[in-house]
Amino acid sequence: MHAKTDSEATSVSASSPTRSPRRPVYYVQSPSRDSSHDGEKTTNSFHSTPVLSPSGSPPHSHSSLDRHSRQSSSSRFSGSRKILRKSLKPWKEPHAIEEEGLLDMEDSQNNTLPRRCYYLAFLLAFVLLFSFFALVLWGASKPMKPEITMKSIKFDHVRVQAGSDSTGVATDMITMNSTVKFTYRNTGTFFGVHVTSTPVDLSYSEIRIASGIMHKFYQSRKSQRTMSVAVMGNKIPLYGSGASLSSSTGVPTIPVQLTLNLVVRSRAYVLGKLVKPKFYKKIACYITLDPKNINKPLSLKKSCTYD
Template sequence: MHAKTDSEVTSLDASSSTRSPRRAVYYVQSPSHDGEKTTTSLHSTPVLSPMGSPPHSHSSSSRFSASRHRNNHNNKSWKGIDVIEEEGLLQSELDRQHSLSRRYYFLAFLLGFFLLFSLFSLILWCASRPMKPKILIKSIKFDHLRVQAGSDSSGVATDMITMNSTVKFTYRNTGTFFGVHVTSTPFDLSYSDIVIATGNLKKFYQSRKSQRLVSVAVMGNKIPLYGGGASLSSSTGVPTLPVPLNLTFVIRSRAYVLGRLVKPKYYKRVQCSINLDPKKINVPISLKHSCTYD
């Protein structure tokens, strides 16, 4: 082989350039040692043109892809955390709303129950009001009556009266679904506005739609009459003329319709005019037509 001249190299380069316009190939000369002769040979060592890719492009792309993968992974992780936090906040809000709803339902239930119970109690109260107890004073009997001279606690001389009597009346509970507890004010028997005898009713309970006969002892012991006793005194100690008396008291009834929540009260004021005939001692005196009821 003979060494190519510079003109041949140039011609070869021109022909190569003509055949491959898009990618040029360059050749460099490198010395070659053949025995003692030093020749110059051409080794076709291709050198990429600037249009080609650099040798390190593959590793750069790999690093870029890994970096983008890590960024995508990090973004997905943050997105996952955001989703979890958002789901936690949403669940917390739902729990709070559920708790508020239960409270509202409970309060609404209490309010509705209170309104219904109040309405029911009002109905019971209105239904029980017309069912007033009926009271009828039957008679009074004077067991003992005596007027005698004496003196009061301060030593003032005056006529004094002592008497024992018994008042009887019937009490009827007209309530169809409740019983009543009955009390009264003192039974006062008066003469000329002076209370000469008094009695107390013993408290009792009357069941529904029932009645009873009640007796009350009305007594007075040495009650001073002062100037009003002149017409009552006699040698025997018993009045000779009829004695006008007044009997007054108030019957109080309380019904427990619904325990102690619905308990209507009934009051009956009774006033009786009595004409005591000394000849009728120990004889019951009818009061059926001598009393008023308010």
């Protein structure tokens, strides 16, 4: 064999076909829908998907595929993590949920009072407030007592004569007609009063010799009136007490002590029939019947007591 000359080497290289250098092969992992087979599909995809080398494709093509691959991997990882978190949440049975709802309802019912309790509380508060108001009115009306002033008494007719009682017993008997006057004043500033009275009795030595009835009336607030009551007695037996009164003329000849008694009752309606203060006035007058003063009014201003 002989060594090739430069000319021969040149001719050989010129006659042989030109070969390009061998380019490396790149593989891209394709996204998988099933997270459970990510590893297997990634391996298969890695071996089965060839990609052109950077020399055979533009430089930006490789970077975009790589970015897409990373985004797909991150999305699959985040999705798997969410599914895992959901699977780790405690599972509640339907009956447990229902029992919790019932317990919550019972707690809310226990924390809130029934509507009936509110009604009872409102009614109780109204009754207490109304009672307090009525008590205040009653206390304010009590000092406003009516004022009664006895004015005079006039003896129109007095006669003593012999007779007999219903059983036939002989005794002196007296007949008397008189008129009693007094004033009644209602001092109440916000209520009127209904006024009645016991019989007006005129007694001699504890024997009632005359009586009169005062008719009931209504007196408005801050007002007054003058009342006249006829006090009469007809043939009242005196028994042993009539000796000092008897005379031949039938008219007493000496002064006689008499007593006048009555009780005036007043009732005020401050708040309808709920607040009704009552006032009682007991009156006693000591009168001297002088035969010289018959048919003349006798003043009672200084001879009466009021209880």
